[in-house]
Amino acid sequence: MPAQRKLGRATDQRKAMLKGLVSSLFENGKIETTEARAKEVKNIAEKLIALAVKECDNTTAKQVKVSAVKLDPKGVKITNKVTSKNGKAYFVNEREIKTDMKAVDNPSRLNARRKAMNWFYKIKDAEGNTISLTNKLFDEIAPKYKDKNGGYTRIYKVGPRKGDGAEVVILEFV
Numbered sequence: 033m034p035a036q037r038k039l040g041r042a043t044d045q046r047k048a049m050l051k052g053l054v055s056s057l058f059e060n061g062k063i064e065t066t067e068a069r070a071k072e073v074k075n076i077a078e079k080l081i082a083l084a085v086k087e088c089d090n091t092t093a094k095q096v097k098v099s100a101v102k103l104d105p106k107g108v109k110i111t112n113k114v115t116s117k118n119g120k121a122y123f124v125n126e127r128e129i130k131t132d133m134k135a136v137d138n139p140s141r142l143n144a145r146r147k148a149m150n151w152f153y154k155i156k157d158a159e160g161n162t163i164s165l166t167n168k169l170f171d172e173i174a175p176k177y178k179d180k181n182g183g184y185t186r187i188y189k190v191g192p193r194k195g196d197g198a199e200v201v202i203l204e205f206v
Contacts, residue, residue, distance in 0.1 A: 058165045062204030070203040081184045084174035087141040102126040131138040133194045
């Protein structure tokens with residue numbers, strides 16, 4: 033028995049289609065597709081969420097030096113005029129160095145994030161900013177399902193599609 037459905041496509045096309053559907057599911061929270069595709073996407077999504085839930089709190093605190101631009105009381109950057117060796121003048125922002133405690137991923141969590149990144153396309157919002165679906169998975173979705181063992185998604189049957197009669201379903205997070 034094969035590991036996954038072929039879905040009538042070549043391997044590269046099938047993987048690209050599933051990657052797009054998984055990305056859409058994690059971006060929007062639900063997708064409408066055929067039953068066979070939904071079952072495959074559900075399989076992938078459940079594994080990704082289980083991986084993220086397992087690594088949910090697997091971070092350590094680390095002291096990090098952070099260089100930030102100094103601001104005056106009005107919130108404007110403080111700049112100094114500096115002359116280079118060849119006599120040209122330019123402006124440089126004054127900076128201050130702070131030490132902050134920052135959460136850092138442990139190696140197993142980092143590995144889990146890299147595995148999840150393989151299943152997501154880069155997606156941009158309406159303003160053109162890139163949305164990190166991996167961050168959304170590990171920071172928003174995984175903590176929500178922390179106390180649940182499996183069953184993170186559900187499939188609703190909508191009915192046959194008008195053109196070819198394929199069974200259409202809605203796949204969404206529980």
